[in-house]
Amino acid sequence: MSGTTLAEWLRAQDDTALVALLRARPDLATPPPADTTVLATRIGSRASVARACEDLDTLTLTVLEALLVLDADLAPVPRSAVQELFGSTDIRPAVEHLRARALLWGDDDTISTPPATRDAVNPFPCGLGRSVPRLADVDLTALEPDELRVLGTLAAGPPVGQTKDAAQVVSLANARTPIQKLLARGLLVRRDSLTVELPREVGLKVRGDRPLGVIQTTEPPLTTARRDPSGIDHTGGGEALELSRHVETLLKSWSEDPPAVLRSGGLGVRDLRKLAKDLDVDDRQAALLVELVVNAGLVADTEGVEPEWVPTTQADPWLIAAPEHRWATLAQSWLDLPRLPGLIGQRDDRDRLLNPLAPELNRPGAPRDRRRILEAMAALEPGTVVTDPDELAAVLAWRAPRRGGRLRDELVRWTVEEGTKMGVLAHNAITAQGRTLLTEGPGPAAKRLGDALPAPVDHVLVQADLTVVAPGRLDPELADEIALVADVESSGSATVYRVREGSVRRAFDAGRSAADLHELFKTRSRTPVPQSLTYLIDDAARRHGRLRGGTAGSFLRCDDPVLITEVLSHAAAERLALRKIAPTVVVSPLPLAEVLDGLRAAGFAPAAEGPDGHVLDLRVSGRRIAGKGRRQRVQPTMPSDEQLGELVRLVQAGDRAATTTGGARVSVPGHLGAGPSATLALLQQAARDGRSVLVDFVDSHGTAARRVITPQYVGGGVLEGVDVSYGEVRRFPLHRITSAALVEDDRA
Structure with a gap:
């Protein structure tokens, strides 16, 4: 049976x-093919076929493998023969899908597939071995049970096996093992001294009425449940706020004490565990946060002699941004993260532990796979909960079995886990802000989250045990004041703070007075302020600031000479090199901040003093390095249908040019077209005859391009003519034209 070639079918x-083909397989258009023959060659290349198969579902991929079982890569086969292998399953939609992608061509009586398909898809299609035609009518009825068991195992796939019984050739009379008997009968083929293969014909005979084995013709079921969409969004919003709080804490912690960069790159286990303890999260969540802040450009490697992970200048605008905008930055960073945080804590092929930020976690395809999983969940109705992520993994595996590699199912579980921590998912369902992030981007997603979040509250509830409950998200000003005077004890929909002597001193160190703190709790607490809190503030205030420090190197002053004497008699005085210069004044050569820290560690409560006598806030604002920008993922620009249509017309023009010139092109000299000028003659003749010319040229940006031109004037170093595709008159310097060929007619 003979059929048309791929190039003939394309024409x-x-x-x-053809536009639909180029859109489905964009690699075919880069660089633009010269003609249909080049396009057909590119379609049939192994790499292009493998790439085109990545989006095929299980049934369509099985149809393609069935064509290989019938050797359609060697000679055309009828669709009826393929249908016979599938029984009652309708394969017409799958055949048309493959035909639209040029993974097969020809009419239904002569279907062919590119020769490279076998190598690109599966050397053993449908789990069947290579063909041995002499076994087409093999009879298996005389075989012993143990021989049939071996054939059944190999027929289930893969059809090759390793065995020492293949090492020597024996006759049927001398055969002792089932493998040796089958080799002697010719029902197995010896590939080498340790490998045997089950021929295709024997495998089909063993499978009987299921020649292709068990075929999953339909998508696996996905068990779902319903929840109130607003409840899902509310839970996701809470996770988004928690994420923002954790990242804020991370940035402040690493500003003061940045961790070192490992020699092999990444973050050490000890630093990761310290961060997890500081944030009160597990190691996996801490590792995800580390990956996020680096990918978002909020933290970077200093790249010095002793490199450290330090917040960048981009962290400051992030810290003062609204919560929803903070979240959108982090969520987009996660969506575009070209790495797999789920691998952290596992070991590589050399049994080395994979740390956060390690280069071994790089996976360029991770954003595509992550988005694909989220899009599958976004395709469900709002409020639809996926009961079991493993079922979702099975559905996605059926839809694209060649995507994801060996980590395909783990990617689904990791994405669901990470997406929940990000606030993109909640209760195994996608949130409204997550859906908006996928379809519209971070800006609209931030607005959607802002609309979903409850309005900030302007009050707290002070308890008798010195805890302060924030019954919701505090407005920014109140949140800053409460964070200054109290420490977070637990967080969630309601955040619980605890007021301690140290936290009150921290507020005093920042310039707040006892009156300021009393006014804060009096005006912002919806519950009566307990006396214990009033006493704590007043007691701390009486002790705070009795010692005043200045810069002389530094000095301490106090109206109470007894306290000065007490300080000088303490062991810390010698370490801080304190020296009395007056009954109420002590000086030190050390910086003021170091002196104050030493005295506080010794149990005193000094305060920093400015030239005007007011309290100074000497807290370290944290280190910063120059921002390196977020790791941008390069998004390929998808051509429009008009651009693809233009490319198709140029390919067709290349075909007509090849027909006219016998495939030859005339090269243009590089010195303005002077000299022996076959090219000039060709262009001038085309201008006289009104013929079109296919011109290859290099534009002013150095980019190669191609146009079909009807020349009007050729001379003076330029070609002037009508661009057939756009109907515009264009001028081309002859020295930029690299080749030209006549087109058979004016069609383009």
């Missing part, structure tokens, strides 16, 4: 079909 397709 018979209309422009709409």
Whole structure:
């Protein structure tokens, strides 16, 4: 049976079909093919076929493998023969899908597939071995049970096996093991001294009425449940706020005490565990946060002699941004993260532990796979909960079995886990802000989250045990004041703070007075302020600031000479090199901040003093390095249908040019077209005859391009003519034209 070639079949397709082909397989258009023959060659290349198969579902991929079982890569086969292998399952939609992608071509009586398909898809299609035609009518009825068991195992796939019984050739009379008997009967083929293969014909005979084995013709079921969408969004919003709080804490912690960069790159286990303890999260969540802040450009490697992970200048605008905008930055960073945080804590092929930020976690395809999983969940109705993520993994595996590699199922579980921590998912369902992030981007997603979050509250509830409960998200000003005077004890929909002597001193160190703190709790607490809190503030205030420090190197002053004497008699005085210069004044050569820290560690409560006598806030604002920008993922620009249509017309023009010139092109000299000028003659003749010319040239940006031109004037170093595709008059310097060929007619 003979059929058309791929190039001939392509030439018979209309422009709409070719544009659809180029959109489905964008690698075919880069660089633009010169003609249909080049396009057909590119379609049949192993790499292009493998790439085109990545989006095929299980049934369509099985149909393609069935074509290989019938050797359609060697000679055309009828669709009826393929249908016979599938029984009652309708394969017509799958065949048309493959035809639209040029993974097969020809009419239903002569279907062919590119020769490279076998190598690109599966050397053993449908789990069947290579063909041995002499076994087409093999009879298995005389075989012993143990021989049939071996054949059944190999027929289930893969059809090759390793065995020492293949090492020596024996006759049937001398055969002792089932493998040796089958080799002697010719029902197995010896590939080498340790490998045997089950021929295709024997495998089909063993499988009987299921020649392709068990075929999963439909998508696996996905068990779902319903929840109130607003409840899902509310839970996701809470996680978004928690994420923002954790990242804020991380940035402040690493500003003061940045961790070192490992020699092999990444973050050490000890630093990761310290961070997890500081944030009160597990190691996996801490590792995800580390990956996020680096990918978002909020933290970077100093790249010095002793490199450290330090917040960048981009962290400051992030810290003062609204919560929803903070979240959108982090969520987009996660969506575009070209790495797999789920691998952290596992070991590589050399049994080395994979740390956060390690280069071994790089996976360029991770954003695509992550988005694909989220889009599958976004395709469900709002409020639809996926009961079991493993079922979702099975559905996605059926839809694209060649995507994801060996980590395909783990990617689904990791994405659901990470997405929940990000606030993109909640209760195994996508949130409204997560859906908006996928479809519209971070800006609209931030607005959607802002609309979903409850309005900030302007009050707290002070308890008798010195805890302060924030019954919701505090407005920014109140949140800053409470964070200054109290420490977070627990967080969630309601955050619990605890007021301690140290936290009150921290507020005093920042310039707040006892009156300020009393006014804060009096005006912002919806519950009566307990006396214990009033006493704590007043007692701390009486002790705070009795010692005043200045810069002389530094000095201490106090109206109470007894306290000065007490300080000088303490062991810390010698370490801080304190020296009395007056009954109420002590000086030190050390910086003021170091002196104050030493005295506080010794149990005193000094305060920093400015030139005007007011309290100074000497807290370290944290280190910063120059921002390096967020790790941008390069998004390929998808051409429009008009651009693809133009490419199709140029390919067709290349075909007509090849027909006219016998495939030859005339090269243009590089010195303004002077000299022996076959090219000039060709262009001038085309201008006289009104013929079109296919011109290859290099534009002013150095980019190679191609146009079909009807020359009007050729001379003076330029070609002037009508661009057939756009109907515009264009001028081309002859020295930029690299080749030209006549087109058979004016069609383009």
